[in-house]
Amino acid sequence: SKKKPLVVVTRKLPAVVETRMRELFDARLNLDDTPMSQAALVEAMKTADVLVPTVTDKIDAGLIAQAGEQLRLIANFGNGVDNIDVASAVQRGITVTNTPGVLTDDTADMTMALILAVARRIAEGARIITDDEWAGWSPNWMLGRRITGKRLGIVGMGRIGQALARRAAAFGLSIHYHNRRRLDSRIEEALDATYWDSLDQMLARMDVVSVNCPHTPATYHLLSARRLKLMKPDAILVNTARGEIVDESALSRMLEAGELAGAGLDVFEHEPAVNPRLLKLARQHRVVVLPHMGSATHEGRADMGEKVIVNIKTFMDGHKPPDRVLPSML
Ligand code: 8YV
Incomplete structure (x- = not known):
């Protein structure tokens, strides 16, 4: 043999x-x-x-x-x-x-989980209880943001982006996307997704932006300081793709300045090192950070x-x- x-x-x-x-x-x-x-x-x-x-x-x-x-x-x-x-x-x-293919659903699940975690302050709430800081319920306490009826902009509409679109639609988010190529019209219709040829224009109108494209020389810092600034100040950004696609320092600056409401990050520019400014923001609860576990099942x-x-x-x-x-x- x-x-x-x-x-x-x-x-x-x-x-x-x-x-x-x-x-x-x-x-x-x-x-x-x-x-x-x-x-x-x-x-x-x-x-x-x-x-x-x-x-x-x-x-x-x-x-x-x-x-x-x-x-x-x-x-x-x-x-x-x-x-x-x-x-x-x-x-x-x-x-x-x-x-x-085999990690599509798990990664899309984790992306949805990060959207919910940031919008509904899940990590913060869990920490408050485990740190024994819960003094009791009150009407104005721990208020997050509703995601039903909001707009989700998906940057990179491949397998994971599409799997996220199906999940997010079930949560009542309207689906928007930017991709190198527009999807086949039948797929676009099935996903009820709106295509944006201009990433800039899409970013300016979304409540939630999710990064789901590969990291290549063409997508390095695709979400640059200039582009992040186009986002609405009450919007949130999630990234389960690669840290390098987002300018992490620019993102930190904007979150610190309150120019962006929050971020959910499973990936970072210099893993396993995490920008200390992002960690500080995570302790102040505007950011949820996870250690690259999107496909970890x-x-x-x-x-x-x-x-x-x-x-x-x-x-x-x-x-x-x-x-x-x-x-x-x-
Ligand atoms: C793993 C991933 O963490 O597949 C990817 O692109 O980021 C994850 O599934 C890792 O890449 C395994 O090499």
């Missing part, structure tokens, strides 16, 4: 995924879940047939330049591939895959692992893997 491919996995994955990988591949697993050192990553590039990185591994041009001839596939455990220099990889004949992680395995197997069998990422897609 054929020699099994050497598959190096950078982080600890769910046990069911690791078991399956051991059966199918010559799997080199990271059982301690200590993030892989740069030296170990270089070593992996030089020896592995397949590398399975995660969001925490920066597979940049310099690292790809050190790849051995045998490295043919980088099968990302994750949907976003901004951790990988896809163009450099493809130029060297290395195929790149990701794990789309038991089911989702197992499905992501299964996707990685199918991509590797298909590729090793000589076929195009289902979730190939091409530079032209980014």
Whole structure:
């Protein structure tokens, strides 16, 4: 039988995924879940047939330049591939895959949860009780903002954006979106979504703005200081995509100045470091922060692992893997 491919996995994955990988591949697993050192990553590039990185591994041009001839596939455990220099990889004949689809619903759920958490002061209320600060109910206490009847502007209407649209519609929000390409009219109608060709014009009219686009050179600081200033002062911003898409310092400044009502953030520009100004705002309750857990469900992680395995197997069998990422897609 054929020699099994050497598959190096950078982080600890769910046990069911690791078991399956051991059966199918010559799997080199990271059982301690200590993030892989740069030296170990270089070593992996030089020896592995397949590398399975995660969001925490920066597979940049310099690292790809050190790849051995045998490295043919980088099968990302994750949907976003901004951790990988896809163009450099493809130029060297290395195929790149990701794990789309299986984390759509979980991430959309978390986005909806952040919208509700910010608008209805959920984190603040929970903290007040657990810190034993609840002195009793009163009519004017802990008032948040109603979301029913408000406008949601979705920046990036891919799978997650559309899944969010369906959820938000059930909560009575009207759906607006900006995307590189306008959706097919049938999909747009089914979602009852209004397309805005101009992101600027959409931002100026929304009560809630959600970031759901990938992080690429074109979307870095897409929500710049100038664009954030277009938002209504009573609007809230949520981001479950990538921190780099929002100018975090500008966002902090505006929240501090009361030029924006609140923010719900699952992702940050320099993870795991979080801008201290955002943390201070979170303590003052205008911001809800979460540690990049949008797709973090038991089911989702197992499905992501299964996707990685199918991509590797298909590729090793000589076929195009289902979730190939091409530079032209980014
Ligand atoms: C993970 C994600 O946290 O898939 C993504 O893009 O951000 C999350 O699912 C991470 O990327 C796993 O590598």
